[in-house]
Amino acid sequence: MSVSRAAAGRFAVRRSGAGAQVALFAGVPLLVALIALPWYGSSEALRLVVEFACVLMMAQMWNFLAGYGGIVSIGQQAYIGLGGYALVALANHLGVNPFLAVPLAGIVAALLAVPTSFIVFRLKGAYFAVGTWAVAESYRLVLANVRLFGGGSGESLTALEGIPRATRELVTYEMAVALGVAAVVGVYALIRSRLGLALTAIRDSERASASAGVDVRRTTRAIYVIAALGAGLAGALYFLAQLQISPDAAFGMSWIPLMFFAVVIGGIGTIEGPIVGTLLYFVLRQLFSDLGAWYLVALGILSIVVMLAAPEGLWGLAARRWNLHLFPVRRRLEVADETGRTNGDQHP
Numbered sequence: 001m002s003v004s005r006a007a008a009g010r011f012a013v014r015r016s017g018a019g020a021q022v023a024l025f026a027g028v029p030l031l032v033a034l035i036a037l038p039w040y041g042s043s044e045a046l047r048l049v050v051e052f053a054c055v056l057m058m059a060q061m062w063n064f065l066a067g068y069g070g071i072v073s074i075g076q077q078a079y080i081g082l083g084g085y086a087l088v089a090l091a092n093h094l095g096v097n098p099f100l101a102v103p104l105a106g107i108v109a110a111l112l113a114v115p116t117s118f119i120v121f122r123l124k125g126a127y128f129a130v131g132t133w134a135v136a137e138s139y140r141l142v143l144a145n146v147r148l149f150g151g152g153s154g155e156s157l158t159a160l161e162g163i164p165r166a167t168r169e170l171v172t173y174e175m176a177v178a179l180g181v182a183a184v185v186g187v188y189a190l191i192r193s194r195l196g197l198a199l200t201a202i203r204d205s206e207r208a209s210a211s212a213g214v215d216v217r218r219t220t221r222a223i224y225v226i227a228a229l230g231a232g233l234a235g236a237l238y239f240l241a242q243l244q245i246s247p248d249a250a251f252g253m254s255w256i257p258l259m260f261f262a263v264v265i266g267g268i269g270t271i272e273g274p275i276v277g278t279l280l281y282f283v284l285r286q287l288f289s290d291l292g293a294w295y296l297v298a299l300g301i302l303s304i305v306v307m308l309a310a311p312e313g314l315w316g317l318a319a320r321r322w323n324l325h326l327f328p329v330r331r332r333l334e335v336a337d338e339t340g341r342t343n344g345d346q347h348p
Contacts, residue, residue, distance in 0.1 A: 109232025154246025267313025
């Protein structure tokens with residue numbers, strides 16, 4: 001049945017809404033305050049923001065893979081570690097400026113993800129998840145036996161020794177803010193792009209997306225490499241701030257529960273979820289870290305409670321309750337009245 005031009009003119013497809021405007025007006029002052037933090041904050045505050053940015057980047061990359069692509073990897077620590085070791089190799093052994101080595105380390109991690117993707121994507125389902133972990137362990141064992149990087153005990157980032165501490169902290173902090181913002185904006189832009197449409201189609205049904213003309217293999221490998229780039233940048237930035245690296249710290253399994261907590265608690269498959277989850281993680285850590293092992297038990301119990309009571313996460317629960325979307329990616333069909341104004345009602 002055809003639709004008349006007059007009737008068609010009464011509809012409008014929109015993505016943005018009041019929530020996006022709130023994010024813009026609140027985000028700009030927050031960003032300005034973060035940029036200016038070195039001039040009024042303590043060194044401890046700077047280090048906390050750097051760590052927050054690193055964890056946020058890791059969570060956004062894992063959410064990009066699992067939440068939007070349905071690709072559940074438990075081996076993303078491979079690229080966190082590779083990014084950290086690439087930083088050390090470039091700065092300590094090749095004489096590259098350590099701050100310039102951070103983006104280069106991310107590129108190295110992405111390049112290594114290309115051949116790795118041809119191996120892990122031969123596996124499906126649970127075998128894929130286990131395969132990604134096996135790859136991460138393989139990288140850890142290889143670097144633990146390389147004497148050039150200190151073997152199992154690791155190596156210090158000696159390239160920073162000639163740089164004053166104040167300069168080092170300032171540049172590291174500003175890089176962390178820039179990369180943290182870039183991770184959020186970059187994932188948002190990718191999800192709104194044609195690649196994002198193909199990705200969500202593959203997540204819903206690989207067979208249906210392939211029949212619609214989506215190249216499933218190229219798309220999944222592309223997002224795997226992009227996620228490796230982000231994880232490599234986060235790893236390089238983290239170990240730049242830590243001033244030393246070891247195989248167990250770089251490739252440890254502790255990274256996976258951290259990313260899982262931030263994404264699942266905040267809301268998987270949303271841009272806002274990892275932000276909320278990462279913020280909650282740091283708040284709980286600051287409040288209850290003195291409890292020792294009980295603090296980790298409390299995080300586990302909280303994760304279980306949230307997954308049972310609100311599978312969509314805390315942000316997903318809030319978004320459903322108040323129809324709030326700070327980073328809207330879904331299209332809305334709105335009906336216009338006789339004056340041409342839309343009423344904001346959503347239609348399937």
